[in-house]
Structures are given as C-alpha cells and as structure tokens.
Amino acid sequence: MKVTNVVLAGLGGQGVIKASDILADAAVRAGLDVKKSEVHGMSQRGGSVTSDVRFGEKVLSPMVPRGEADFLVVLSPSEVEVARPLLAAGGVLLGPDLVPEAKLPNRKSLNVALLGALSSHLPFPPAALLAAVKAALPERLHAVNEQAFELGRAAAGGSVR
Amino acid sequence: MPDQQLLSGDEAVAHAAFDAGVALGTGYPGTPSTEILEAFSALGGRAQWAPNEKVALEVGLGAAYGAVRALVTMKHVGLNVAADPLFTAAYTGVTGALVVVSADDPGMSSSQNEQDNRRYGIAAGLPVLEPADAQEAYDLFFTAVELSERWKLPVLFRMTTRVCHAKSLVRPRGRRETPRPGHFERDIAGRVMIPSNARPAHRRLRAKLAEIAAWAEEAPLNRVEARDPALGLITDGVAYLHAAEAAPTASVLKLGLVHPLPLEKLRRFAASVERCVVVEEGDPVIADALRAAGIAVESKPEMYRFGELDVARVRRIVARDTSPEPAPPRGKPPELCPACPYHAAYAALKKLDCIVAGDIGCYSLGALQPYQAMDTCVAMGAALGVGLGLRHALPPEQARRVVSVIGDSTFVHSGITGLAEAVYNPPPTGHVVLVLDNGTTAMTGQQEHPGTGRTLDHAPTAQLSIERLAEAMGVPSVTVFDAFADPAGFERLLAERLAAPTLSVIVARRPCILAAADIRKWEKAGAERRAAQACLAQAEE
Numbered sequence: 001m002k003v004t005n006v007v008l009a010g011l012g013g014q015g016v017i018k019a020s021d022i023l024a025d026a027a028v029r030a031g032l033d034v035k036k037s038e039v040h041g042m043s044q045r046g047g048s049v050t051s052d053v054r055f056g057e058k059v060l061s062p063m064v065p066r067g068e069a070d071f072l073v074v075l076s077p078s079e080v081e082v083a084r085p086l087l088a089a090g091g092v093l094l095g096p097d098l099v100p101e102a103k104l105p106n107r108k109s110l111n112v113a114l115l116g117a118l119s120s121h122l123p124f125p126p127a128a129l130l131a132a133v134k135a136a137l138p139e140r141l142h143a144v145n146e147q148a149f150e151l152g153r154a155a156a157g158g159s160v161r
Numbered sequence: 162m163p164d165q166q167l168l169s170g171d172e173a174v175a176h177a178a179f180d181a182g183v184a185l186g187t188g189y190p191g192t193p194s195t196e197i198l199e200a201f202s203a204l205g206g207r208a209q210w211a212p213n214e215k216v217a218l219e220v221g222l223g224a225a226y227g228a229v230r231a232l233v234t235m236k237h238v239g240l241n242v243a244a245d246p247l248f249t250a251a252y253t254g255v256t257g258a259l260v261v262v263s264a265d266d267p268g269m270s271s272s273q274n275e276q277d278n279r280r281y282g283i284a285a286g287l288p289v290l291e292p293a294d295a296q297e298a299y300d301l302f303f304t305a306v307e308l309s310e311r312w313k314l315p316v317l318f319r320m321t322t323r324v325c326h327a328k329s330l331v332r333p334r335g336r337r338e339t340p341r342p343g344h345f346e347r348d349i350a351g352r353v354m355i356p357s358n359a360r361p362a363h364r365r366l367r368a369k370l371a372e373i374a375a376w377a378e379e380a381p382l383n384r385v386e387a388r389d390p391a392l393g394l395i396t397d398g399v400a401y402l403h404a405a406e407a408a409p410t411a412s413v414l415k416l417g418l419v420h421p422l423p424l425e426k427l428r429r430f431a432a433s434v435e436r437c438v439v440v441e442e443g444d445p446v447i448a449d450a451l452r453a454a455g456i457a458v459e460s461k462p463e464m465y466r467f468g469e470l471d472v473a474r475v476r477r478i479v480a481r482d483t484s485p486e487p488a489p490p491r492g493k494p495p496e497l498c499p500a501c502p503y504h505a506a507y508a509a510l511k512k513l514d515c516i517v518a519g520d521i522g523c524y525s526l527g528a529l530q531p532y533q534a535m536d537t538c539v540a541m542g543a544a545l546g547v548g549l550g551l552r553h554a555l556p557p558e559q560a561r562r563v564v565s566v567i568g569d570s571t572f573v574h575s576g577i578t579g580l581a582e583a584v585y586n587p588p589p590t591g592h593v594v595l596v597l598d599n600g601t602t603a604m605t606g607q608q609e610h611p612g613t614g615r616t617l618d619h620a621p622t623a624q625l626s627i628e629r630l631a632e633a634m635g636v637p638s639v640t641v642f643d644a645f646a647d648p649a650g651f652e653r654l655l656a657e658r659l660a661a662p663t664l665s666v667i668v669a670r671r672p673c674i675l676a677a678a679d680i681r682k683w684e685k686a687g688a689e690r691r692a693a694q695a696c697l698a699q700a701e702e
Contacts, residue, residue: 048492
C-alpha cells in the first residue's frame with residue numbers, strides 16, 4: 001500500500017493544525033501507520049502554516065517531500081499559490097472556494113468542511129474521519145461541524161450516508 | 162499495557178519521564194521544546210517553569226545531587242544560557258539522574274539562529290542521545306536515565322523540530338517507577354569545583370567517556386541495517402527517517418548515541434560498503450569526527466548545512482547533486498494579532514523615530530511591517546545591554562532616541578541583570594527601558610512566569626512585581642501605563658522620558674489578547690481557592 005501524502009495549508013488561527021490532528025487520528029482509527037508534522041511557534045501569529053500528514057502501512061519520514069502531496073487542502077485564498085508547488089503532478093487540490101463561506105454554518109468550520117471534501121478521496125471510510133472530527137471537539141459543536149463536513153463532502157461529489 | 166497512542170516527540174518524552182519516575186521537571190518555554198513540561202504536568206508529573214534555562218539546569222542539578230531523577234527542558238539557544246553550569250555539571254556528575262533536553266531548530270522556524278547543540282555535548286564532555294521519532298524519543302529517554310545513573314553523568318538529549326513536533330504512533334510501557342524520595346550524601350571533593358577538586362574531576366570525566374565509548378560499540382542504540390553494500394549511510398535523528406525513505410536499498414548505521422561515538426563500529430561499517438555517506442542535519446559533526454579518526458566518509462555538500470533535511474534533499478545528497486534547489490514557497494510572515502496591546506507602543510516608537518534595542522518574544526514582530534520599529538534583536542535579555550551600549554557610543558542627540566524594549570517574561574529571564582547594569586553604569590543621556598507586559602509568555606503559547614503570580618499549572622503563587630523590583634534596584638523613574646487604553650498619553654510619556662537625562666522604566670501593561678480570557682479564569686479560580694483556604698483556617702481557630 002502506497003503512503004498517502006496530505007498537506008494542509010492556511011494561516012495561523014484557521015485551524016490547520018487542528019484539521020491535521022483530526023486527519024491523523026482518523027488514519028489511526030483506520031488501523032494505519034501515521035506520521036504528522038508541522039512547524040509552529042512564530043507562525044501561529046497570523047502567518048503561513050502548513051501541516052503534513054502521511055499514512056499507510058509503514059511511514060518513514062514525517063515530512064511530505066516537496067511536489068509529492070497527493071492532496072493539498074488549503075484554507076486561505078492567499079495560500080493557494082504559495083502551497084501549490086507542494087502538490088504532486090496529478091494530485092488533488094481542495095481550495096477554500098470549494099465551500100462558499102456563506103453556506104458554512106460557522107466561519108470557523110471551514111477546516112472541517114474541507115476535511116469532508118477530502119473524505120471522498122481517502123482509503124478509509126468517511127465515517128472514520130467524521131468520528132475523529134467529533135472526538136476532537138466538544139459535544140456542543142458536533143452538529144455544526146457535522147453539517148460543515150457534509151457540505152464539504154457534497155461539494156466534492158460525495159455524501160456521508 | 163496501554164494501547165498505542167499518536168504522540169508528538171515532546172509528548173513522548175513527557176510520557177517517558179512520567180513512566181520512568183522523574184521526580185522533577187523544570188525548564189523555560191521555547192519552541193520546539195515547550196510542550197514537554199506541559200504534557201508532563203498534565204500526566205501528573207511535578208513540573209515547573211524556571212525564570213530562565215540556567216536556573217532550570219541548576220535546580221535540576223540540585224535535584225539530581227539529591228539522588229532523584231530530574232528532567233530539564235529548553236530550546237537550543239536556551240542551552241547557551243545554561244552552558245555555564247552544564248560544563249561543570251559534567252565534572253561533578255550527579256547522584257540520581259539528570260536528562261537535559263535540547264530542542265534544536267534547524268531551518269529556524271521560530272529562532273534567531275540554527276546552532277547544532279550536539280557540539281555542546283562534545284564541548285562539555287557529556288553523552289548525547291538523539292531520537293528519530295516519537296517512539297524512539299520515548300524509548301531512548303529510558304536509556305538516557307539509565308546512562309545517567311550508571312555513569313553518574315548528566316545526559317544531553319538532543320531533539321530537533323521534526324522530532325519534537327512530529328506525531329507518530331507510540332506504544333508506552335506503562336508506569337514502571339514512581340518518583341523515589343531524595344537523600345543527600347556529602348561529597349565535597351566531588352561537588353565543589355575549586356581547582357584542586359576540578360583537576361581530578363576532569364580526569365574522571367574523560368575516563369567515564371572512554372567507558373561509555375566502549376559500551377557504545379555494542380549498545381543496541383547504535384544499529385546497523387545491512388542491505389546493499391554499494392552504498393552505506395551513517396545517520397542520526399530524523400535524518401535517519403529521511404534517509405531510509407530516500408535510499409531504501411542502502412545499508413545504514415543509525416546512531417542513537419552521537420557522543421561519544423562507537424568509532425570501531427563505524428570503522429567496520431565504513432569498510433563494509435563501497436561508498437559511505439554521512440547524512441546528518443545541521444553541522445558536519447559526525448563526518449568531521451570520523452575523518453579526524455581516519456575513517457574515509459563523504460560528508461554532505463556545504464549547501465545542505467543550512468535549513469532542515471527532508472527526503473528530497475537526502476536524495477540529492479546521495480546523488481551528489483549540488484545544483485540550485487527550487488526556492489521554497491514564500492508564505493505570509495507572522496504579525497502582531499489585530500487587537501494586540503503592543504500596537505500602541507510600536508506606533509509611538511515609530512512616530513518618535515526611536516532607535517529600538519529589541520528582544521525575543523511576540524514584540525520581535527515589531528521589526529516587520531507596518532512598524533519596522535526594532536533595530537536589534539540578538540538574544541533573551543540583550544535589549545538592555547545593547548541599548549546601553551548604543552547610549553554610550555552615540556552622539557547625545559541620537560543617544561536620546563535609544564529605547565530598550567523587552568517583554569515581561571524575557572525581563573525576568575535575563576533583563577534583570579541588564580537593569581542592574583543600567584543602574585550601575587548609567588549613560589550620560591540616561592536611558593529608557595520599556596517593558597511590554599502582557600501578563601504571559603505569549604510567543605511560545607502563553608506560559609506562566611514569575612511575574613504572572615501563577616505556577617506552570619496556573620495555580621496561584623507569589624508574584625514578582627517588575628515595577629517594585631525596578632524601584633528597589635534604584636531606578637529613579639518607574640511608571641506603569643496602559644498604552645492601548647491611552648495611545649496619545651503613552652506617546653507623551655515616552656517623549657518626556659526620552660528627553661530626561663535619567664534612567665526610567667516604563668511598564669506598558671495590558672494582558673495578551675489571546676490569553677486574557679484564560680487569565681481571568683485562572684485568577685478567579687485562584688481567588689476562590691484562597692477564599693476556601695481562609696475559610697478553613699478560620700474554622701480551625
């Protein structure tokens with residue numbers, strides 16, 4: 001089984017790290033080996049943030065080699081061109097325009113909406129990813145985020161149920 | 162046995178420290194090391210933030226003299242601050258265990274330089290252990306404790322950003338030991354490093370290192386993965402993982418102990434392969450040591466000394482490719498938060514055309530757009546000394562524009578001695594020290610410090626008062642001001658102090674916007690706790 005490389009990109013405060021934690025947790029739940037790495041620190045002050053998530057039977061390096069991301073999930077329009085060189089030829093870009101902000105139940109749920117969009121492409125069931133979303137959030141946010149997840153999933157041409 | 166968990170390298174070290182019965186963890190927050198003590202505390206370990214890394218190391222050393230297991234954490238530049246006691250701790254050794262974590266930041270994601278702290282272990286004469294991922298960070302920590310106890314030496318545990326902040330699956334062993342009680346045995350000749358005691362201590366240290374080097378020849382933490390003999394890679398830390406992915410058919414010698422090196426094992430490995438390349442991040446520390454020992458190895462080309470390694474770069478190193486690398490994507494730089502209380506201070510500094518001797522913290526961002534109002538930034542606490550030097554050197558009309566700008570946590574860390582210098586050797590034009598006090602160590606993620614009045618786990622403790630300290634030190638003019646609430650008033654105050662020929666401290670105080678809600682919560686909890694204690698005390702009377 002080939003290692004799947006996902007890079008999430010955005011600005012500090014948008015939930016890039018949270019989304020990557022959720023994705024990594026979902027892969028663990030699916031029984032896969034996972035590595036995740038990010039650079040934070042100064043970057044959390046509104047600057048660019050990227051996080052790499054890799055999963056498969058056996059993952060070695062924690063970093064996605066440049067130009068080898070199978071999926072690039074971008075949360076901020078300003079980061080699309082910045083992050084594009086990370087994407088592999090034939091890789092899938094899931095950008096912030098996929099789910100219009102007006103449709104989101106909550107502006108802060110864009111990260112979960114894009115995970116919903118990503119879920120149609122992954123080698124494990126979308127339900128595993130949604131379960132990881134819920135596990136990472138307090139119960140009062142579950143309904144809103146499930147709605148965002150489904151919006152993203154519908155936008156990418158899939159449905160949870 | 163607990164199931165496997167997805168943990169960062171930092172969290173893995175915290176779990177290992179807890180499971181190994183570490184009695185005390187101390188350090189100073191610094192990316193990428195900060196989460197170790199936070200996670201250790203959350204697990205139930207006894208953890209505390211020290212005012213700075215030197216104090217942290219001294220406290221950890223004292224605990225280890227007291228026969229318990231101690232952990233001290235810091236980022237790479239923190240070890241510069243702690244270097245003074247580190248070198249002599251190698252001479253005195255310890256009674257319990259002392260593991261010093263150095264979290265290096267190759268590529269400088271959040272640091273002012275990219276020094277390679279393996280060199281500190283070599284310079285001080287300490288064993289240096291280096292894990293590649295979180296599971297290894299967990300496992301090697303136990304080895305570090307065992308090494309420290311067996312040879313009675315502090316051990317340097319070197320991590321890097323992609324070990325500290327990379328998450329992978331870890332299978333913890335479960336708690337094996339609870340912290341044991343400390344005890345003291347007098348050993349004046351062993352611990353009092355006056356020259357007559359230090360001379361034999363240095364010889365003892367070198368003898369211990371020779372023993373450890375012999376042990377390292379057979380120790381499983383340095384392992385050979387024999388594959389195709391056409392290419393051999395000698396590697397350490399996260400570079401091992403990049404190498405294993407970049408050159409899966411190559412033979413590999415993976416070092417877990419990078420000082421002292423198992424030179425005979427390395428010699429045999431190098432001789433067993435046709436071509437031998439050292440793949441290491443940062444400085445060519447291992448490659449130089451091998452060449453000095455007469456072992457023919459290839460080092461990476463100089464261009465790969467800068468920044469982090471990754472799989473693509475290791476492929477290039479193996480292919481001896483020194484063609485220019487594609488430029489990394491230029492992201493958006495960080496900036497002060499929109500409602501940050503520092504905005505008003507920087508607006509005034511810019512408007513008054515101040516020469517700003519700055520420091521390390523969120524306010525370093527004042528050097529960027531839109532203010533570009535920071536002229537120097539060297540090291541923790543350097544704002545004070547550098548500002549004073551500028552005041553001494555510049556003609557009076559320029560000297561009067563110099564301001565030292567420092568944050569609250571950094572002031573406690575190493576600004577206090579700079580303020581003593583300002584009181585002791587005041588420049589003829591006086592000086593202005595601006596302490597930007599947002600009530601937290603903001604840059605690293607809002608940790609407590611002695612000025613917040615709360616301990617690492619946010620419980621109330623005595624509070625160091627910056628303004629009363631400055632007054633007690635003899636600063637003639639000390640003012641506390643909320644620049645955010647009254648920007649015009651702040652600008653007037655700053656202009657007035659700049660014009661005066663005396664030393665003044667201005668504490669611009671307002672909580673960090675990101676931390677304010679939490680601070681209110683902790684203050685409320687603290688007040689409730691104190692009220693309950695008072696009630697209890699009254700009932701007992």
